[in-house]
Amino acid sequence: MKNKSLWLDGYVNANYTRLQEDITCDVLIIGGGITGLSILYNLKDTNLNIVLVESDLIGHATTGHTTGKINYLQEHVYSDIQNKYGFNTAKLYYDSQIEAIEHLINIIKKEHIACDLEQVTSFVYTNKDEEIEKLKYESTLLKRFGAPVKEDEKNHPFINSKYALSVSNTYVFHPLKYLNALKQICLKKGKPIYEKTPIIDIQKNNNEYLCFTQENQIRTKKIILACHYPYFLFPYFLPLRTSIEKSYIAVSPALNKKETFINCSKPIVSLRYYQNNLIYLTNTSQSCDNLNEEENYQKLVKQMQNLNLDVTYLWKNDDLLTVDKIPYIGYIKKNDKSILMATGYNTWGISNSSLAGLVISDLIQGKEINMKI
Numbered sequence: 001m002k003n004k005s006l007w008l009d010g011y012v013n014a015n016y017t018r019l020q021e022d023i024t025c026d027v028l029i030i031g032g033g034i035t036g037l038s039i040l041y042n043l044k045d046t047n048l049n050i051v052l053v054e055s056d057l058i059g060h061a062t063t064g065h066t067t068g069k070i071n072y073l074q075e076h077v078y079s080d081i082q083n084k085y086g087f088n089t090a091k092l093y094y095d096s097q098i099e100a101i102e103h104l105i106n107i108i109k110k111e112h113i114a115c116d117l118e119q120v121t122s123f124v125y126t127n128k129d130e131e132i133e134k135l136k137y138e139s140t141l142l143k144r145f146g147a148p149v150k151e152d153e154k155n156h157p158f159i160n161s162k163y164a165l166s167v168s169n170t171y172v173f174h175p176l177k178y179l180n181a182l183k184q185i186c187l188k189k190g191k192p193i194y195e196k197t198p199i200i201d202i203q204k205n206n207n208e209y210l211c212f213t214q215e216n217q218i219r220t221k222k223i224i225l226a227c228h229y230p231y232f233l234f235p236y237f238l239p240l241r242t243s244i245e246k247s248y249i250a251v252s253p254a255l256n257k258k259e260t261f262i263n264c265s266k267p268i269v270s271l272r273y274y275q276n277n278l279i280y281l282t283n284t285s286q287s288c289d290n291l292n293e294e295e296n297y298q299k300l301v302k303q304m305q306n307l308n309l310d311v312t313y314l315w316k317n318d319d320l321l322t323v324d325k326i327p328y329i330g331y332i333k334k335n336d337k338s339i340l341m342a343t344g345y346n347t348w349g350i351s352n353s354s355l356a357g358l359v360i361s362d363l364i365q366g367k368e369i370n371m372k373i
């Protein structure tokens, strides 16, 4: 059994460049996960002098530990958003996910990216009687949006479902293969990417920023924080209204069923297949819950054994949850167009980073967009 992400196993990145001189640019993207790369890709054909810096290697943080579902069926997110902000906002979020997924799939097709993309049927299910009504309501809402949603009461391997919703226009992929391809495309377009280059401090100096690495500085007019959570700005950065969700993931050999599953209440169980492997996520907990990682790993291994599954990979991952299920994408301050961020994807960061790529590249180019979600 390997204690590492399946996506990172065997991933060789000998071909990277570290920043070794002081530079000046128009826009600096901090963070080389799927958010940073999606933004850089969308700006690759502009004349902007744009640079991306990554403290480690491309994709080695949250994105390299994800389950890699490209999915708009996100538990009962649409009912939750409707309850807080009304039907139109829930519909806007749905439209944003559909557009972002289409954009991502178009990039993969247009650039011929070999990232093991597969179309799958995705299910959100419950094994609790008291949750069935809530899922039925989510189904009604999705139908009003025009989604091809079906209801399902069958049994499925490895889960214990009483009632489920499914859609078949969703996908899974290999996130590292996708990111690596975006990296190569952006480099070929002359957009520099510096890895092993952490930003340790940012200072504002009149109309520009000075961003410091250990040895060098980057002078820039605009900054995009694509670094998941800007811990390195603490205590200067106001804490976002977020919580952190920790999950544990195991992989086991299993016949590929071209399906994905997620239940709709804690503890989350989420499944997908990659080739003939089952990727099984559970023990999801808020950071205030059981922090004993060893115990949580053991619990997951036991769960897998109970399902007669051998574990070949085991890893953990964290994501940021926002209080209202809406991600943070855009300007940090209303009247300051020089600093932007994208994070808080509520564990649906593949579609939402693609959305961030669209929104932030439009904002950087001065295009008008409807920011009122």
Ligand SMILES: Cc1cc2nc3c(=O)[nH]c(=O)nc-3n(C[C@H](O)[C@H](O)[C@H](O)COP(=O)(O)OP(=O)(O)OC[C@H]3O[C@@H](n4cnc5c(N)ncnc54)[C@H](O)[C@@H]3O)c2cc1C
Pocket: 030, 031, 032, 033, 034, 035, 036, 053, 054, 055, 056, 057, 058, 059, 060, 061, 062, 063, 064, 065, 066, 067, 068, 069, 070, 071, 197, 198, 199, 200, 226, 227, 228, 232, 245, 247, 248, 249, 281, 316, 317, 318, 319, 342, 343, 345, 346, 347, 348, 349, 350, 351, 352, 353
């Ligand atoms: C267990 C789990 C499963 C998930 N599964 C799915 C899924 O199936 N589908 C889905 O849609 N979403 C999923 N998500 C969510 C999704 O994976 C994340 O939201 C997404 O990967 C976040 O991408 P990112 O680029 O914003 O962050 P990251 O991938 O973390 O990238 C940020 C980068 O910034 C770099 N960085 C940080 N600080 C600095 C600095 N000071 N200087 C330079 N660089 C810096 C980091 O090294 C990192 O590489 C999952 C999340 C979890 C936790």
